[in-house]
Amino acid sequence: MKRRTVFKALASALSVGILAAGMASASAQTKVGFVYVGPIGDHGWTYRHDQGRLAIEKEFGDKVKTTFVESVKEGPDSERVIRQLAASGHDLIFTTSFGFMNPTIKVAKRFPNVKFEHATGYKQDKNVATYSGRFYEGRYIAGVIAGKTSKTNKIGYVASFPIPEVVRGINAFLLGARSVNPAMSISVVWVNSWYDPGKEGDAAKALIDQGADIITQHTDSPAPLQVAENRGVKGFGQASDMEHFAPKAQLSAIIDDWNPYYVERTRAVIDGTWKSQDVWYGLKEGMVQMAPYKNMPADVAKLAKETEEAIRSGKLHPFAGPIKDQSGKVVVEAGKVADAGMLLGMNFYVEGVEGSLPK
Amino acid sequence: MDFVPVILTVITASTPLLFAATGELVTEKSGVLNLGVEGMMLVGAIAAFAVASTTGSGLAGIVAGAAAGTVMASVFAFLTLTMLANQVATGLALTIFGIGISALIGAGFVGFALEPLPKLAIPVISDIPVIGPILFGQDILVYLSFVMILAVAWFLSRTRPGLILKAVGESHDSAHALGYPVIAIRYAAVLFGGAMSGLAGAYLSLAYTPLWAENMTAGRGWIALALVVFATWRPGRVVLGAYMFGAITILQLHAQGWGIEIASQFMSMLPYLATILVLVLISRDKTKIRLNAPQCIGKVFHAAH
Incomplete structure (x- = not known):
């Protein structure tokens, strides 16, 4: 009896939280x-x-x-949310998140009047648009810096899941590194x-113990970079500028800037001009940005800036x-x-990546 | 391949598990099941981080972590021991509450970095190859985790209060009839469990990854709970389990770096698989598991006047 009341109280507390946020507004509000x-x-x-x-x-x-609802697990739980x-x-x-793709498509069919925007996915619908950043452009620049900075010629890469987005990042990083140092x-x-x-931190420690002197990660916390700082090797920030976690170790960071896109799409809904689309913005559009180049010699910073500029202007393509x-x-x-098909569905490692890709 | 750094990493991965499991062991031995370990760890982690980063003292942070864990445990103790609420539901609620409140307190501390706890290096001895850095180059919490589990082992098997605590966990009615203050003893055990969980959290935010990140325990509280069962409520096996779990976690990361061709998803699963496997092996011997499992665990105690 008691257990049931506690669960009931919990359940209602949770749903009230979401509903209260929902009902507080009048219908004129978007x-x-x-x-x-x-x-x-x-x-x-x-x-x-x-942000x-x-x-x-x-x-x-x-x-x-x-x-917003945070810390939502990918899979069935997300469909409910x-x-x-x-x-x-x-x-x-x-x-x-990539793993919200199928639940988003499924829910969108049931709510044709609601507009959906799914990040990093590849399935669209009349009311589902997709958007992503060309983060591999930033990874390529980071790779160039790593190729010029590393002494052991070994990069340690802390990765999340073997999906095309992550594999593309690994390959771009290595192609950048090998463009300046073929031994990487x-x-x-x-x-x-x-x-x-x-x-994430443990993985970074393991990689450093095995001889990597550059740490980079495709996970969401600053822990690997912080390990790099404490172990005296170099690393990169991921998604945000993480300089204050690693003032001596952060070479640069690949920064995601969603702000203009989110504002633009919200305005489209208010004006009634929203249409489903698939955008993939990079350095040129500003969705991908690089944090200041630090903790490296001036010539490496200069090379990084030139690489950034070449990608922005379209002169250089990381996957050329x-x-x-x-x-x-x-x-x-x-x-x-x-081509776009290969980039979006990337399921192979380029030459120079050790081990084999988990299937 | 130099294995010293590997062992050092294993120690850091195992220490928080050892702390939390030690605390939960004592709590469960007194007959109380507190599923709020994860929540208490998180609150301990943020309290330790907040105090350490504002005062600049790691020691103050450690104390704050233990204190915050104790406060969380006291809420649980009041609800289940005084108000007689269901322990399972209250424990789950405590975890959910802990996740929320730690995120709330921690909002102002996101993005701060902290110097990791200093290693207590002893001159000369710490420089001995291999055993020097492993045995004599750790931070204070690693040593404390061993002191605590040894103290608990001694307390539970060699002291009168320890035997009384176990008696309360085995049969609260008999203990009550003998005149022992069942509720007071359980309060003490639950608060001790909270303090240990708080220390586990403090270790995470001060030494393991010296930063505050929401939900940074990432399920370690649940692993600690499983470890107590895995250890069949025996202190020695708690140490074994915590270190085995830590070792598998770290070694699977190394195996990937060495290029051993096993699916990484399988590797990530290994620690859990090992726990289940050992659990099954131990549980085959019914007498053994019955001998050690507190008979009154999770049961509400009504004092019959």
Whole structure:
């Protein structure tokens, strides 16, 4: 009896929390909901999306009401959360992790009047748009810096899940590194989590113990970079500028800037001009930015800036041929660049990555 | 391959588990099941981090972590021992509450970095190759974790209060009839468990990854709970379990770096698989598990006047 009342109280407390946020507004207000995979305080991926949400509030003031649900597990749980947001009168819902893709599509079919925006996915619908950043451009620059900075010629890469987005980042990093130092190699450790500071840090320690002197990560916490700082090697920030976690170790950081996109899409909903689309913005559009180049010699910083400029102007494409995969087979011929299909579905390691890609 | 750094990393991965499991062991031995370990760890972690980063003293942080864990445990103790609420539900609620309140307190501390706890290096001895850095180059909390589990082992098997605590866990009615203050003893055990969970959290935010990140325990509280069962409520096996768990966690990361071709998803699963496997092996011997499991665990005690 007692247990049942406690659970009931818990359940109602949870749902009231979401509903209260939903019902507080009149219908004239445009309501924008966000589903996050991590906590807004991760200081990485989710933090940057939440900055985008705050940018919407700042831009539109009382005209827009925003809500968010954080630390939502990918999979069935997320479907429940997305449906709840859609059912509680949200006009536009951003789902900000790859694993929310199928649940977003599924819920969108049931709520044709609600607009959905899914980050980093590849499935669109009449009311589902997708958007992502060309973070591999930043990874390539980071690779160039690593190739010039490393003494052991070994990069330690803390990775989350073997999805195309992450594999693309690993390959871009190595292609950048090898463009200046053909002896570079990458060791990858998969932690099978987007966010577990302890495990991310442990993975970084393992990689350093095995000889890596550059640490980079495709997970969401600053822990690997902090390990780099404490062990006296170099590293990169991920999603946000993480300089204060590693003032001596951070060479640069790949910064996601969602703010202009989020503001633009919210305005489209208010004006009634929203249409489904698929955008993939990079350095040129400002969705990908680089933190200041620090802790490196001036000539390396100069080279990094030149690389950044070359990618921005379109003179340089990180996936320009010739590119060989691990078996030595040429997958992109000289004079060509990898097409969108190959980039979006990347499921192979380029030559120089150690180990084999988990299937 | 130099294995010293590997062992050092294993120690850091195992210490928080050892702390939390030591505390929960004592709590459960008194007949109380507190599922709020994860929540108490988180509150301990943020309290330790907040105090250490404002005062600049790691020691003050450690004390604050233990104190915060104790406060959380006292809420649990009041609800379950005085108000007689269901322990399982209250423990789960405590974890959810802990996740929320630690995030709330921690909002102002996101993005701060902290110097890790200093290693207590003893001149000369710490410089001995291999055993020097492993045995004599740790931070204070690592040593404390061993002191605590040894003290608990001694307390539970060699002292009168320890035997009384176990008697309360075995049969609270008999202990009550003998005139022992069942509720007071359980309060003490629950508060001790809270303090240990707080220390586990403090270790995470002060030494393991010296930063505050929401939900940074990432399930370690639940692992500690499993470890107590895994250890069949025996202190020696708690140490074994915590270190085995830590070792598998770290070694699977190294194996990937060495290029051993096993699916990383499988590797990530290994620690849990090992726990289940050992659990099954131990549970086969019914007498052994019955001998050690507190008979009154999770049961509400009504004093019959």
